[in-house]
Amino acid sequence: MLSRVAENIYWLSRYVERAENTARLVRVNSHLVLDTPSGITPGWKPLVDITGLSDEFHSVEREANERNIVRFLIGDANNPGSILSSLIAARENCRTVRDVLPRSSWERLNELYLFARENVQAGLTKSGRDRFLDEIISGSQRITGLLGSVMYRDEAYFFSRIGRNLERADMTTRIIDVRSTDLFPEDLLESRSLDTLQWISVLRSMSGYQTYRRHVAIRVSRPAVLQFLFLNPHFPRSFLHCVEAVGESIARLDENSPVVRRINAQKRMLRRIDIGEMSQASLHEFIDELQLGIMGVHQTLAQTYFLPPPAIEEAG
Numbered sequence: 001m002l003s004r005v006a007e008n009i010y011w012l013s014r015y016v017e018r019a020e021n022t023a024r025l026v027r028v029n030s031h032l033v034l035d036t037p038s039g040i041t042p043g044w045k046p047l048v049d050i051t052g053l054s055d056e057f058h059s060v061e062r063e064a065n066e067r068n069i070v071r072f073l074i075g076d077a078n079n080p081g082s083i084l085s086s087l088i089a090a091r092e093n094c095r096t097v098r099d100v101l102p103r104s105s106w107e108r109l110n111e112l113y114l115f116a117r118e119n120v121q122a123g124l125t126k127s128g129r130d131r132f133l134d135e136i137i138s139g140s141q142r143i144t145g146l147l148g149s150v151m152y153r154d155e156a157y158f159f160s161r162i163g164r165n166l167e168r169a170d171m172t173t174r175i176i177d178v179r180s181t182d183l184f185p186e187d188l189l190e191s192r193s194l195d196t197l198q199w200i201s202v203l204r205s206m207s208g209y210q211t212y213r214r215h216v217a218i219r220v221s222r223p224a225v226l227q228f229l230f231l232n233p234h235f236p237r238s239f240l241h242c243v244e245a246v247g248e249s250i251a252r253l254d255e256n257s258p259v260v261r262r263i264n265a266q267k268r269m270l271r272r273i274d275i276g277e278m279s280q281a282s283l284h285e286f287i288d289e290l291q292l293g294i295m296g297v298h299q300t301l302a303q304t305y306f307l308p309p310p311a312i313e314e315a316g
Contacts, residue, residue: 005100006159007306008093013147013163015090016109019083019116020140021171022073025050027133028205030126032197044069050171050178051081070129075120083136084120087113102150105143112139158249162301165249169242170294175205176229177287180222180280199225206237223276226283230275239290240270246297258304262297266290 025047045064048057053072056079062068075084091113098106115135116123123132144164151157179202199220203209212220212228232238247263254260269289278286 003305003307005097006155007302008097009100009156009159010163010301010306012090012093012097013144013160014167015086015093016140016143017164017167018081018171019086019090020137020144021168022051022081022083022086023133023136023140024205024207025175026070026073027130027137028201030129030133031204032201046178047073050174052174053079053081056080067124071124074123074132075116084116087116097156100156102146104150105146108139108143108146112136112143115139155253158252159305161249162246165242165245166294166298168237169239169246170291172206172229172237172239172242173287173290173294175202176226177284179205180283195222196220202229208235208237211235226275226278231270240267243267243297250301253305259297259300262293262300266293266297269293 029044029047043064044066047069048054048064051073057064057069057072060078072079073082076082077085079085080089087109091109094101094106094109112135116132119128119132119135122128147157147160151160179198196219199222200209202225203212203220206229208229212225215232215234216224216228218224228235228238230239233240233244235241243263243266247260247267250257250259250263269286273286275283275286
């Protein structure tokens with residue numbers, strides 16, 4: 001497979017996953033506002049922090065309120081991580097490799113992009129937000145399901161799977177890092193009910209609440225949720241499951257790939273500590289290490305399989 005094709009398929013999957021994850025975050029926060037006791041308002045700024053786009057948000061002077069943040073995350077053309085920008089990038093990557101992917105995947109992605117473009121203004125309103133976000137989530141899942149169910153198990157399929165799971169692993173760490181600290185004011189988290197509500201929100205951000213209740217079968221608590229979201233090998237959005245999926249796919253391409261060694265290093269990091277017993281400061285440092293590891297996996301992947309970026313000529 002050509003390096004260019006492999007890279008486009010990889011980024012196609014990452015951008016579709018990014019659009020879905022962003023929609024999940026906005027939807028869960030919108031519902032949390034309704035579930036929170038009167039007089040307590042969960043902030044919206046953590047959503048910008050989760051996506052790692054604080055600099056972009058504040059580059060234009062604006063107040064970090066619900067309206068501005070929802071607009072920034074859903075339809076801001078200047079935000080490379082907004083839902084609309086992610087779908088534009090996914091569509092462009094898909095367009096260039098249409099001959100490698102199932103024809104229906106281009107049709108479904110194009111439909112989702114057109115829906116987002118034509119309904120983005122409705123998605124910014126409180127009355128139209130749920131319908132817009134639900135369609136983004138279900139549309140992204142249709143594309144992911146389609147690729148998983150009909151793609152031939154060759155290099156294209158494995159690069160698609162790598163991109164999707166690496167993006168998902170990154171978002172899992174970001175959600176836990178920010179949601180575990182910034183959802184409610186620290187003095188209010190002494191309340192057990194708010195602490196439980198906070199961790200239910202974390203699970204719902206990843207559609208893991210029902211699965212957690214079925215398989216963990218204990219009350220929602222910080223240690224148990226951290227163990228579940230980092231170390232459960234069977235939950236598709238747990239960090240361990242995602243990195244193992246990346247490692248399996250890379251091994252199918254090349255068992256001796258340097259990317260496999262990067263993945264194994266990530267799994268060793270997970271095994272060496274008791275995540276549920278970590279303090280908030282230690283958890284934050286640990287997540288920083290994991291995120292650097294994810295960046296290392298991506299960089300090694302790019303160096304091994306993708307074309308190098310074009311050289312920038314210095315001015316004479």
